[in-house]
Amino acid sequence: MKIIDDVIKVILEQAKKDAPIESCGLLLGKDDHVTESYWMENIDHSEEHFSFSPKDQFAALKYARSKGLKILANWHSHQLSTSHLHVTTRQESLPQPSEVERIS
Incomplete structure (x- = not known):
């Protein structure tokens, strides 16, 4: 997956605004290119x-479709903790290996 620098900047700014709670969102784009x-x-x-609330998830899907985009992945920050798989994440998630590449 390729993420442009502008998207990374937006995510980092949002994480700062949301601190100290974990910030989160969705990555939208086409194919494997996050825009x-x-x-x-x-x-x-x-x-x-x-x-995420189901209502917000549906709104995000409608927004993505209106722009001709797809939801490619989610993102979240680790404000005050180290990166680890939370117990409920282990229980709720299926393994989804992917590669992320940052591009300019």
Whole structure:
């Protein structure tokens, strides 16, 4: 997956705004090229875990479709903790290996 620098900047700025809770959102684009970040409210309001509301997920899907984009992945920050797989993430997620490449 390729993410342009402008999208990375948007994500980092949003994570700073949301601190100390975990910031999260969706990566939108076409094929394996991310062109936009779509911020999502962390309804858990947690420093270690995030969840999206179904209503917000549906709104994001409608937005992406209106722009001719697809939801390619989600993103989230680790504000005050080290990166680790949260126990509920282990229980709720299927393995989805992917590669991320940063491009200018």
